[in-house]
Amino acid sequence: MLSISLVILYQMLRNQDQNRSMLEVEEEANFVQRKIEWALTGATDIITPLQNQTSSILSLTKYNFSQNPLVFSTSGNAFYLARGASSSVSLTSANVKFQNFFVHTVPSIGSNPTSVIMTFSVASEIPKFPASTTIRGTFYLKK
Numbered sequence: 001m002l003s004i005s006l007v008i009l010y011q012m013l014r015n016q017d018q019n020r021s022m023l024e025v026e027e028e029a030n031f032v033q034r035k036i037e038w039a040l041t042g043a044t045d046i047i048t049p050l051q052n053q054t055s056s057i058l059s060l061t062k063y064n065f066s067q068n069p070l071v072f073s074t075s076g077n078a079f080y081l082a083r084g085a086s087s088s089v090s091l092t093s094a095n096v097k098f099q100n101f102f103v104h105t106v107p108s109i110g111s112n113p114t115s116v117i118m119t120f121s122v123a124s125e126i127p128k129f130p131a132s133t134t135i136r137g138t139f140y141l142k143k
Contacts (some may be wrong), residue, residue: 021129028096029122029133032079035091039070040116040139051107051114058103058116074101077125097123100134114141 042063048071049055058072067083074080077097080088092098101120108114116139123132 018129018131021124021126022131024093024095025122025124025131025133028092028098029120029135032091032098032120032122033135033137035081036072036118037139039072040141043141046105046114046116046141049103049105051105054102054104056101056103058118072101072103074098079120092122095125097125099123112140115139116141 036058039058039060039062042065043060044063045061046059047061047069048057048059056074059069061068062070067086069084071082071088072079073082073088075088077092077099078090078094079092079098079101081091082088099121102118104117106115106117117137118139119134119136121132121134124130
């Protein structure tokens, strides 16, 4: 009876750690997505990537913002934001791997505004509790 209880307790604790790992991955991915959405809201110019190009760097200027340009980039397993002449600051923790960041800029055509298509993946750095998510989205610049 005691061994059954210990097995159940072990499974509950393992599931709790797995859920915590997945929650952390989801929170980090959502934070990065919101930060990029914030930057694109009021963006006046996409510097990188050029129109109809794909890049692992997103550089843009934001309307009435004193710390232009905003530059999003990756290095190792982290995701960074640099504001103006300031040094890059990591937006992700050491508990996750930020991977496969790609941005594609589509020029405005007719009444369709310029759009930015983005994708990235976030995975847990804890091999014992694997968790990952991939974010894809299209953002339209308002003029």
